[in-house]
Amino acid sequence: MGTLKKAWRQRMLVLMIIPVIVWTAIFSYAPLAGWLVAFKEYQPSKGFAGIFSAPFVGLKFFREFFTDKQFYQTLRNTVAMGGLVIVIGTFAAIAFALLLNEVKCQWFKKIVQSFSYLPRFLSWVVVASVFYLVLSTDGGIVNEILTRLKLIKAPVAWLTQGKSFWSIITIADIWKNMGWNAIIYIAAISGVDTALYEAAEVDGITRWGKIWHITLPGIRSTIVILFVLAVGNLLNASGFDQSFLMGNPMTMAYSDNLAVYVYRNAFVMGRYSMSASISMINSVISLLLLAGANKLSSLAIDEKVI
Amino acid sequence: MAIPAITKGGLIIKTKRKPSEIAADVAIYAILATIGLLALYPLWNVAVLALNDPLDTLRGGIYLWPRMFTLNNLSLILRQEQLATAFKNSVLRTGIGVASALFFNTMAAYVISRKDFIFRKAAQRLLAVTMYVNGGLIPYYLVVKSVGLRNNFLVYILPMMFNAFYILIIRSFMDELPDSLTEAARIDGAGDFTVYWKVVLPLSAPVLATIGLFIAVDQWSQWFDSFVFTTDKSLTTLQYELVKVLNQSTSSVSDINSLRQRLQSGGQINIVYTPQSIRMAITIISTIPIVLVYPFIQKYFIKGVMIGAVKG
Numbered sequence: 001m002g003t004l005k006k007a008w009r010q011r012m013l014v015l016m017i018i019p020v021i022v023w024t025a026i027f028s029y030a031p032l033a034g035w036l037v038a039f040k041e042y043q044p045s046k047g048f049a050g051i052f053s054a055p056f057v058g059l060k061f062f063r064e065f066f067t068d069k070q071f072y073q074t075l076r077n078t079v080a081m082g083g084l085v086i087v088i089g090t091f092a093a094i095a096f097a098l099l100l101n102e103v104k105c106q107w108f109k110k111i112v113q114s115f116s117y118l119p120r121f122l123s124w125v126v127v128a129s130v131f132y133l134v135l136s137t138d139g140g141i142v143n144e145i146l147t148r149l150k151l152i153k154a155p156v157a158w159l160t161q162g163k164s165f166w167s168i169i170t171i172a173d174i175w176k177n178m179g180w181n182a183i184i185y186i187a188a189i190s191g192v193d194t195a196l197y198e199a200a201e202v203d204g205i206t207r208w209g210k211i212w213h214i215t216l217p218g219i220r221s222t223i224v225i226l227f228v229l230a231v232g233n234l235l236n237a238s239g240f241d242q243s244f245l246m247g248n249p250m251t252m253a254y255s256d257n258l259a260v261y262v263y264r265n266a267f268v269m270g271r272y273s274m275s276a277s278i279s280m281i282n283s284v285i286s287l288l289l290l291a292g293a294n295k296l297s298s299l300a301i302d303e304k305v306i
Numbered sequence: 307m308a309i310p311a312i313t314k315g316g317l318i319i320k321t322k323r324k325p326s327e328i329a330a331d332v333a334i335y336a337i338l339a340t341i342g343l344l345a346l347y348p349l350w351n352v353a354v355l356a357l358n359d360p361l362d363t364l365r366g367g368i369y370l371w372p373r374m375f376t377l378n379n380l381s382l383i384l385r386q387e388q389l390a391t392a393f394k395n396s397v398l399r400t401g402i403g404v405a406s407a408l409f410f411n412t413m414a415a416y417v418i419s420r421k422d423f424i425f426r427k428a429a430q431r432l433l434a435v436t437m438y439v440n441g442g443l444i445p446y447y448l449v450v451k452s453v454g455l456r457n458n459f460l461v462y463i464l465p466m467m468f469n470a471f472y473i474l475i476i477r478s479f480m481d482e483l484p485d486s487l488t489e490a491a492r493i494d495g496a497g498d499f500t501v502y503w504k505v506v507l508p509l510s511a512p513v514l515a516t517i518g519l520f521i522a523v524d525q526w527s528q529w530f531d532s533f534v535f536t537t538d539k540s541l542t543t544l545q546y547e548l549v550k551v552l553n554q555s556t557s558s559v560s561d562i563n564s565l566r567q568r569l570q571s572g573g574q575i576n577i578v579y580t581p582q583s584i585r586m587a588i589t590i591i592s593t594i595p596i597v598l599v600y601p602f603i604q605k606y607f608i609k610g611v612m613i614g615a616v617k618g
Binding site: 003006007010012013014016017019020021023024026027028030031032033034035037047048049051096099100102103105108109111112114115116117118119121122123124125126128129130131132133134138139141144175179183207240241245262263266267272273275276278279280282283287290 | 327330331334335337338339341342343344345346347348349351352355366367368369410413414416417418420422423424425429432433435436438439440441442443444445446447448449450451452453464465467468473497498499502523526527528529530534545548549552582585586588589592593596597600601604608
């Protein structure tokens with residue numbers, strides 16, 4: 001047996017890979033087996049093994065949430081917030097990278113960049129706390145500035161207004177992530193052939209013309225790759241933390257997303273099987289989105305991302 | 307007046323720039339300066355309020371600088387028992403979490419960076435799957451519960467022990483190391499663990515720094531595991547305490563109330579607080595560690611995102 005012999009010779013390597021295999025089996029694959037719970041009438045008191053002994057009910061829970069009005073509301077909110085975060089976030093990061101690239105003064109560039117990605121390292125809890133403060137009706141800076149500029153008559157309780165929620169989440173996400181996301185674009189821009197710019201200068205092409213005809217085409221494949229990955233992540237882009245921490249009963253019609261819906265079904269209502277069936281659909285849709293976006297990208301840049 | 311900046315021969319001559327060019331430059335610098343300030347200001351605002359007298363804050367108008375400077379808000383938080391426990395747990399989980407995850411992730415990465423390893427492909431596939439699908443909240447919860455991690459400090463460590471994406475980044479770094487170094491050690495009779503521990507790990511210092519910092523931020527920012535998997539108050543974390551304060555859960559506030567009564571009846575200082583001053587103080591305390599190390603670690607983060615981008 002060649003394989004066994006070789007495995008024995010590499011026994012140290014085999015020993016060293018065992019922890020990750022065991023860990024993956026427990027924390028990644030066992031939960032996948034746990035998807036079974038979505039098809040069963042499961043009693044939370046029965047523990048993990050109870051998944052297997054519980055009575056099989058087929059697609060009962062899938063039918064249940066597909067006929068639940070709240071499901072469609074949360075799906076809409078999830079797609080809307082995810083879409084806004086991805087599209088506007090991508091635009092913002094690229095624009096920021098392009099602007100930075102126009103700056104010749106190195107120290108200025110460095111300082112702005114350092115500031116810009118500090119928020120990336122704050123937890124969403126801290127971000128939520130910061131937004132509670134700046135949006136507060138009680139002397140929050142946003143209301144203060146807007147009333148002074150006479151744009152609003154009296155302070156607005158932004159976080160209790162359903163209609164503002166999507167914008168707030170988008171702004172919060174951009175505040176947190178734009179600087180960080182721009183790093184890759186900045187690196188891609190610095191990789192564009194400088195000879196092209198020199199040639200363009202000889203031809204008298206304007207600054208904007210250079211960005212439009214040289215820089216952007218030069219970083220096209222980076223943009224496409226990151227966009228594909230982002231689309232695969234559409235359902236998770238507006239995460240649990242954001243909606244759970246910044247949403248409240250008054251904004252629920254707009255703030256409730258799939259992650260919170262899954263959580264609520266599980267731990268507030270105790271409907272484990274229902275919750276698992278929603279997670280499962282979420283995972284499946286995400287995979288389909290990723291595969292679809294990957295296919296599209298192969299048309300756009302002639303190479304598959306994954 | 308437009309003066310050609312470049313002669314036909316390609317020789318670049320410095321000349322006066324067009325007014326429109328200068329205007330564009332001014333606009334660009336102004337926009338970028340605004341972005342930089344907007345990124346920083348909200349945190350500054352929190353810090354200023356955390357350092358201002360709570361009653362004075364109620365009068366409003368504090369945006370740039372504390373009007374009545376005080377450290378009482380912060381010291382009140384640190385003297386509160388549950389928050390002190392939370393701080394200790396956050397530090398512990400970050401420290402232990404980083405050390406253990408670094409060890410195990412790099413070890414796995416080392417094995418799959420060995421091109422002759424017999425189960426290399428299989429191990430890689432096994433890991434790749436975990437990056438694209440996960441069981442979701444309930445199946446995961448049931449697993450974690452059934453392996454006895456509820457109300458167990460290890461729930462902060464074990465589930466974050468491995469990360470397929472980090473393993474991938476570390477592996478791609480190790481792939482770049484010259485084979486000659488490990489070969490030399492092997493000829494000297496070193497086993498694989500020795501090669502990993504004595505040769506590869508020290509050479510991987512830059513990627514260790516990067517990934518270690520990623521893990522530290524992951525650990526420090528986590529609150530959901532405390533929320534779902536612990537009911538034991540002694541296992542709480544700083545981020546989770548902040549969540550409770552944000553959700554207007556009164557537990558922390560009433561604890562502080564009782565502390566205040568104890569101190570006052572003992573004839574000590576008269577402590578004043580408002581829900582806002584408490585929130586700001588906890589926010590700042592849970593942010594300070596990151597802001598303090600930030601200037602030193604930035605360059606590693608950038609390196610990390612670049613390796614991740616190339617390979618990811």
